[in-house]
Amino acid sequence: MAEETRKYTLEIWRQKNANDKGGFKTYPIDDVSPDMSFLEMIDLLNDRLARTGEEPVTFDHDCREGICGACSMYINGHPHGPHQGVTTCQLHMRSFPNNAKIVVEPWRAQAFPVVKDLMVDRAAFDRIIQAGGYVSVNTGSARDANETPISKEIADEAFNAAACIGCGACVAACKNASAMLFVAAKVSQLAILPQGQAERKARAEKMVAQMDAEGFGACTNTGACSAECPKEIGQEHIARLNREFLGASLSSKNVGDFKLIKQ
Amino acid sequence: MNRELKSHIPEGAIAEKWDNHKFNIRLVNPANKRKYNIIVVGTGLAGASAAASFAELGYNVKAFTFHDSPRRAHSIAAQGGINAAKNYQNDGDSIFRLFYDTVKGGDYRSREANVYRLAQVSVSIIDQCVAQGVPFAREYGGLLDNRSFGGALVSRTFYAKGQTGQQLLLGAYSALSRQVATGKVKMYPRTEMLDVVLIDGKARGIITRNLITGAVEAHDAHAVVLATGGYSNVFYLSTNAMACNATAAWRAHRHGAYFANPCFTQIHPTCIPVSGDHQSKLTLMSESLRNDGRVWVPRNPADKNKKPSEIAEKDRFYYLEEKYPTFGNLVPRDVASRNAKYVCDEGLGVGKTGKAVYLDFSDAIKREGRKYVEDKYGNLFDMYQRITDDNPYETPMRIYPAPHYTMGGLWVDYNLMTTIEGLYAIGEANFSDHGANRLGASALMQGLADGYFVIPYTIGNYLAAEPYKVEDTSHPAFSEAIDRVKERMNRLINIKGNTVPDDFHRKLGRIMWDHCGMSRTGDGLKQAREQVRQLREEFWKDVKVVGTADGLNTELEKASRIADFLELGELMIVDALDREESCGGHFREEHQTPEGEALRNDEDFAYVAAWEYQGENKDFILHKEDLAFENVKLTQRSYK
Structure with missing residues (x-):
């Protein structure tokens, strides 16, 4: 003081x-x-x-x-x-x-x-979430919350990814202006939770397609994003996104181009 | 226009009311839902969950937020948790107990039927959120963990570290985003509602200002839902986010929506104290901290500049534990806040300003180990250290109460409709569930209950009787409203006075905090009312708004919101003056027990005060909704 x-x-x-x-x-x-x-x-x-x-x-x-x-x-x-x-x-x-x-x-x-000045437009992040960053469950159709046990390790890991605040520091820190960490955080959270399984492959593909369409750069594994992330979201989530995306592109049933979210 | 207050509480036993009502209300044929448009203003927990649920049902939704993204709504900052009557812990919880606790905690000033419904749907909320992928805390067996929270003797609070609000909001935001992708929801970010449009007495749309371009636009719909949060920022310094404001609710009020119990505000006991004049807002520390932290001040005023570690155990005054042996540090928020004020008023407060008490974790660390405390509160401790430069693992935190939540809000009936037909208010923006004091972890519950599980049903009852084709924005009522809004913006810009908007806001906040805060007196309130009126007059003569109205102008945004706070502030004072009793967050010094506890007057004040607006600088008209307590026995709250 x-x-x-x-x-x-x-x-x-x-x-x-x-x-x-x-x-x-x-x-x-x-x-x-x-x-x-x-x-x-x-x-x-x-x-x-x-x-x-x-x-x-x-x-x-x-x-x-x-x-x-x-x-x-x-x-x-x-x-x-x-x-x-x-x-x-x-x-x-x-x-x-x-x-x-x-x-x-x-x-x-x-x-x-x-x-204007220091204010930027981050709507691209919203569109990436709209592309697939959710579990498709209508209000009212959920089962009892304790029906599916989720190990503490998995719940904690999902939380660590879900802690992303969508500020965009990862993009600002990256020399390529890549949004990989942001996308990875959401894909990773839902990929490891049982609730996210049904749409797991399509989610990874759709969100990555939207990310690319928004004009974010490619990831070169520099790691600046995690170093600058205010919520300290780690590189392991990017590794998981890569695995999810690769796995999905080899085995998913999705054919053709994805319908991108328009501005 | 004098409307009778009809609460539309359904017939039947309390446990059957909601089921009966759901059966009796009109339904809209699934194929016809697409013929109805609904406007949702605000996309926090209540607004996002309502907008998503409407769209899932098939309605067309237009959702508005002044943020750049729905994910930034202030619901995101809620830390502690969300209550639900799951009784997973087998500790005696039930829907009836959650209902009972909420009515009691609200000091018997809420509507029984609404609260019971809230407790009923609470269980579905948790199911819904888990299904969305909300990562609640879990035990090693994989089942959901619970903790107990201020004012409750059972563990019914679900949480996600200290970021429960964030996780729930991101869940609702993801549901909303999914509907934006389908095209059922059209999002309007960075767009602020500045007026509501009524045609033949029914809400038919809103007027907005695009915060980037300054464009003033009209939007029509069959119904309008306000989910615009509370008005704690009337105090200037509060734990609310900077942009939280009362404008949407106040504009609706000016058109005939009654404002209920405005004096019921919650001062949260565990916030980081003010550090200087530069302070722009206050930071809340989740009251879950009170589960393991012990609140104390030095017994001897001479000790208050000593380091806390130098003060012997016997010289520490654990005032909550001593005064309230049963509840101890877990007394409800209003009791904890008021007692902090008392010890500081007695000169026992600590820190630079003497306006702080200690919250000490050394016993918990000794008992359970540092890791336990770190796991449970790690992020809160980090936040505290960042702001204060003190390490709470080593030295007690310093805390002080701060305005945090407003129980008052737009009056709504059981269907959550205001006194304007077709205009609804949900979440913190309405008054209905928390009475005179809200229990911890109940705000998230109410926001999501209203949005996911109440209004999707009740709005159908209204829409089913509405024609598909209603007046659109070509109706003159819209162009008149646009002119009104533009005229007001230009008026603010053209005053070209000498005082910046923030100065007025600070002055208003000071008046409200001193006279309409934790402790109130008739004389103080009368004086405050005059001061607010004067300040308002001064504002309209001397405010200085730089920039223009036709583009991004944050000074103009602030000035417009402060103008509304200057009117709402007066109504809060009027309401506090009328309520000649103490209850919950409303403490009138004239009305206390010999032990200094709040003294309710159920004989004369067991009513909701719903205020009608009559015009600028005219008196508000009071309408009373009498509260009947058929299931909860009215008792003097005791946390001894």
Whole structure:
């Protein structure tokens, strides 16, 4: 609980809309408390901008508890900043030394076009889920929850994959802007649970087809995605996705092209 | 327009009401369902589950969210769990017990029939979620694990680490996504509802603003469902997400939907204390922590700046355990919160601001080992450490209450319809199930109960009597509403005052927290009402909204929501003034027992206060729905 306040030089990406070229703008900021979260520091900047009549910096954020996946800043070359396992909203200014220069950019990926400033459009993720990231069970048709025992190991492993918050840091971290970790998390969760078996093969194929159609890059097993994932979703899920996809393409009964989800 | 409040509670014994009702209500022929359009506003637990279930039945759904994706709704942040009367633990739970606990926990201000139905459908929710692939915690034998949760003496809470809300929302989101793919649901992300459109007294559509382009648009439907959450952000600082707001509900209220029990707000006992003026929101720590953590403050005010480890056991005041030996640290939320306030008001609070109490895990770590605590609460401990820079494995957490949930909301009948025909409210947006206080792990239950298992039935009863062809957006009521919304946006932009929206929000929050928070007095409330009115006047003269209305403008979004909070805040105060008793989250200092416990007045106040809007700066009209308790005996709550 340090009492002193700090000064920083912020280099923030400003871009009016998707068609604007955009560029960095420098903002010195002082009176920053080390107990502030990174977003509260941006709030402070925006508050000052609003008072002087300049348009505040637009950025996505909401829960500020690290779970909604809305916040998405690329800070000093890292999605969600310097720490592992942390979203931007849970990053605090005590992590930045006094007088530091801090560069803030939006996620950079063809499949995530910039909406304005630091806000990007991640609807591609929704479409990938729509392509097959579910178990087809209508409301009311479920059987008793304890009818099928699931070993604790499997339940825990499924949970680890399901912890994905859909923020897109994996894409932003990847030199190829690949969405493999995001897709793998959902495929892996449902592939190992008994409830996911009926659609297991089709799911892997459909989600991968949608991922490719969205313009995400290929996976070259660099591992930056897991290293930067705020929920620390591991590479084993990508391995499982590869296995699921390969197995499905050898043995599935799906023929022809998949109906892709349109924008 | 004075409507009589008809709750439409079905006849029969409590356990038979829902079954009777399902049999008696009208059905829509499966082949005709595609001729009906339903608008769902909000896609959190209640909205996503309702939208998906409607589409599965065959209705055409338009679903709206102001987020970029339904997966970001604030339901996602719920940590602790979801209740269900499964009795898997063989510890005496039953539908009747869950019902009883919920009515009692709500301090006898909820509607029995609704609560019983909630307990009934709770069991199906768990089945549904497991079938979707929700990875609930399991025991080694592979069966579902349960824990007990604030206010309950049975283990009926299902959970997925400290991320239950996330997993349930992702389940509902996946069901919704599946329907988006089939084309039965059309999603409108980053779109905010700013008005409801009534034609001949019936809800026939909404007006929205596209948050990216600023375009104001009309959407028609046969029925409109609001699943827009609660209004805790009226306090400025709360555990709600930044964008949570009351605008959709308040716009409906202004058109004739009564607002029920607005003063019933829940202040959650276990949040991370405020660290400074920069604070933008408060972070909740799941109250499941109270299962293993012990709450205390130093007995001696002189000890409060000492390190907690330097304070001897005998000098620690475990105030909940001492005052409430049966329930101890597991007393309901309102009791835990108020007691934290009392010890801090007595000068025993700890931390920089003196507004915090300790939540100590050292006994649990000693008893069960660090691994046990890590498995159960690991992610919460990590979160705490990130925010505060303190390690809770080594030193007790510091916690303080914060606004968290609103039991009040739009008045609805047993079918979840508001006082506007064809307009429904589900989840936290309605008032119906939690009375004056909500029990832990019951919000997720209610959101999903309403969305999966109640409204898919009850909406059919209304639609079955509606013509397939109804007025569409070419009706003048839509263009008039569009003009109204545009005019309001322009008005906000054109004030060009000197005070940014957040300043008004902070001021409003301060007034509400000081006078309409954990503890309330008649004098304080009267004073607060004047202050809110003044602040509102000032707002419309002096707010400064930078940017324009024809594009993405977060300042404009904020200003528009704050304008509604400034009206709702006054109604909360009016309601708190009217309710001359203490019950649940509503504590009037004038009404307490000699021991300082909430003193209910069942003789005069066993009613739902449903308020009617009359116009800007006009008094609200109170309508009362009398509450009958036929199955639960009214007793003074006691957690001693």
